[in-house]
């Protein structure tokens with residue numbers, strides 16, 4: 410019998426630290442990493458470039474199923490480069506506006522269905538750490554360990570603020586808090602695959618916790634669920 414691919418899911422709102430923790434965990438375990446939010450961001454960018462309106466559901470679904478995308482793993486351990494039609498768009502998809510547009514196109518069931526198999530294809534040996542909003546509830550329901558990572562909207566906005574300042578972008582913290590709240594609201598209240606913790610996920614509130622502290626809690630949960638760290 411074929412061995413089941415181990416999968417760990419970390420879902421949660423924007424800025425909760427999912428990407429950071431998933432990448433550190435994947436590196437520790439030697440697993441693959443899926444940034445599912447990047448797929449929705451890529452779709453938003455591809456739609457703009459191909460002149461597809463954000464309410465043209467049929468064309469968005471076709472684009473979601475067929476867009477030419479890839480993730481290029483970096484030898485130095487840095488985040489994978491995100492490619493669209495052969496172009497490195499890693500920075501382009503990280504803007505606040507693309508995040509909002511990704512949240513808009515993600516609300517369509519047709520788009521989510523079109524991306525389902527593409528996401529599941531990431532589950533290959535030796536294992537996968539998947540980050541998103543519905544990894545534990547829809548995409549990998551039989552995952553070995555599920556975590557729902559949160560932090561207060563104020564702290565998440567502040568993390569994003571520091572990130573943008575580091576990149577040399579001038580932003581208002583108050584505007585970011587507002588944007589974080591709006592995106593949470595849309596992601597939590599959409600009809601399909603809303604952002605909710607899976608019934609068998611642990612809830613981890615990272616407000617006031619360092620990255621190392623969060624990682625340790627996640628590692629504890631993962632090992633308690635039978636996934637061993639390599640020595």
Ligand SMILES: Nc1ncnc2c1ncn2[C@@H]1O[C@H](COP(=O)(O)OP(=O)(O)OP(=O)(O)O)[C@@H](O)[C@H]1O
Pocket residue numbers: 421422423424425426427428429430446568569572615618619620623
């Ligand atoms: N526990 C933490 N304490 C302080 N800063 C953190 C913590 N976790 C993550 N960060 C920082 O917060 C920022 C956002 O983190 P990250 O991109 O991992 O969040 P995310 O949940 O993946 O967000 P998104 O869903 O929008 O992609 C990064 O600059 C990261 O270094």
Ligand SMILES: Nc1ccn([C@H]2C[C@H](O)[C@@H](COP(=O)(O)O)O2)c(=O)n1
Pocket residue numbers: 423445446447449450508511512515516540541542543544592596
């Ligand atoms: N599994 C997922 C991942 C992402 N989305 C949507 C909702 C988010 O606001 C947007 C951008 O995601 P991020 O890069 O910030 O993680 O994409 C989703 O609906 N489901």
